[in-house]
Amino acid sequence: MDLSAMQHRSIRKFKATAIDYQTLEAVAQATSSSEFLQSFSLIRVTDTALRAKIAKISGSQVLFQPNGELFIFVVDTARAIGLTEPHSDVHTFTNWNAFLAGAFDATLALQNMLAYAERTHLGGVVLGSILNDPQQMIDLLHLPKYTFPLVGLMVGVPDEQPQQKPRLPQTLVVGENTYPTFDQTAMADYDTAVTRYYAERGAGARTESFTSLVRRHLTANQQHRDEIGQILKAQGFELPQA
Amino acid sequence: MDLSAMQHRSIRKFKATAIDYQTLEAVAQATSSSEFLQSFSLIRVTDTALRAKIAKISGSQVLFQPNGELFIFVVDTARAIGLTEPHSDVHTFTNWNAFLAGAFDATLALQNMLAYAERTHLGGVVLGSILNDPQQMIDLLHLPKYTFPLVGLMVGVPDEQPQQKPRLPQTLVVGENTYPTFDQTAMADYDTAVTRYYAERGAGARTESFTSLVRRHLTANQQHRDEIGQILKAQGFELPQA
Numbered sequence A, B: 001m002d003l004s005a006m007q008h009r010s011i012r013k014f015k016a017t018a019i020d021y022q023t024l025e026a027v028a029q030a031t032s033s034s035e036f037l038q039s040f041s042l043i044r045v046t047d048t049a050l051r052a053k054i055a056k057i058s059g060s061q062v063l064f065q066p067n068g069e070l071f072i073f074v075v076d077t078a079r080a081i082g083l084t085e086p087h088s089d090v091h092t093f094t095n096w097n098a099f100l101a102g103a104f105d106a107t108l109a110l111q112n113m114l115a116y117a118e119r120t121h122l123g124g125v126v127l128g129s130i131l132n133d134p135q136q137m138i139d140l141l142h143l144p145k146y147t148f149p150l151v152g153l154m155v156g157v158p159d160e161q162p163q164q165k166p167r168l169p170q171t172l173v174v175g176e177n178t179y180p181t182f183d184q185t186a187m188a189d190y191d192t193a194v195t196r197y198y199a200e201r202g203a204g205a206r207t208e209s210f211t212s213l214v215r216r217h218l219t220a221n222q223q224h225r226d227e228i229g230q231i232l233k234a235q236g237f238e239l240p241q242a
Helices: A021-029 A048-058 A078-084 A096-119 A128-132 A134-141 A184-200 A210-217 A225-234 B021-029 B048-058 B078-084 B096-119 B128-132 B134-141 B184-200 B210-217 B225-234
Strands: A040-045 A069-076 A123-127 A147-156 A174-176 B040-045 B069-076 B123-127 B147-156 B174-176
Touching: A021 A040, A021 A069, A021 A096, A040 A048, A040 A096, A048 A069, A048 A128, A048 A134, A069 A096, A069 A134, A078 B210, A096 A123, A096 A147, A096 B096, A096 B128, A096 B225, A123 A128, A128 A134, A128 A147, A128 A225, A128 B096, A134 A147, A134 A225, A184 A210, A210 B078, A225 B096, B021 B040, B021 B069, B021 B096, B040 B048, B040 B096, B048 B069, B048 B128, B048 B134, B069 B096, B069 B134, B096 B123, B096 B147, B123 B128, B128 B134, B128 B147, B128 B225, B134 B147, B134 B225, B184 B210
Parallel strands: A040 B174, A174 B040
Antiparallel strands: A040 A069, A069 A147, A123 A147, B040 B069, B069 B147, B123 B147
């Protein structure tokens, strides 16, 4: 039985070994997409100066190391819009729904790639942190109108074996036919499990429960993330209206 | 070699055989999540009357058949916000970035579940079509504030073997260090490949290229999708500002 799908842990340290990135790219492309429109593009970053700039945006230590492949998943309706020209009304490719469809496509493709990597004894880490400065990402990758850099992924041969983080109790996350009810006892047990995980892990042991982690997020540095609306609009996407 | 990750095709017809849905749920929960906040919930729909209502919203034929498990993936920052109470400023759990993080978490979990299903000889289809009427989905599933029904997934034992749809040429989708340049010849070849696929497939053969499919999307029925902004706001999420 292949348990890799149940054993994900983020890998942030890789060996120098080269990996078969072309197969990974093919896996990403083979993923489901919304309306079969394949509304994403994929950029593999091999230039070290470019990677250093992305590392600075993300802040993730994994990017400051030389190993591993870096992929940026881009929401992309530009390719489709190019095929409709000349056409005056491209609302269905620029509205909130189109953006969301591109975000699905990009994220599904990323996870298909990561799951395949993990199944073949590679490892990786999702980098939501490229959203710290989307405008700079757009400039660095020369992204045209109707595209948006959504999320990054590092993949490589693992050079560390972190423990798996305990997940929320199923009773808190999964409901049958309706939203799950909140179970205080299950939550308290989970806080205990998370506290144990953080106390016992080798590198970076600390005092931390799930609740304390959530509360610290209240003051998380949003960097340039509150500018995403402006940036999306400048990229040609319509913002959702209340 | 396990090729399932490269051979996805959407399955819309399932056998009556029961599947191990609990393992699938555990796989979804084991997925990467943004900041380890696990900002999604999962609802398994077993009630036939409820399923019939969701079928009407989605319009997807797969839901009008009795077989297969239906999962709804929900963006959820309500659980985290509950852990911060009493707290006056929950901006980091309600802003656009928090919604996007929840959308990542939900979509990554869905694809991890689907990839695992396909690897174990099950099949499935992603149902973006639940967004046709998000408010009704919210009401049907009793979703509280700070949650949003993002996407559905049907999984089961395949009772059909559709052909795989050809994907866009890699040269159009994947760039190295920069956005890929548009290659007209590659696009024309792809249109030919897609036309052949639609002409040759058994059920539902039709005249269709990728370009014609894209152009028809210009007049796609948006149903209630342009209301998503209002609905998100009513659910407690802040909309991106230009």
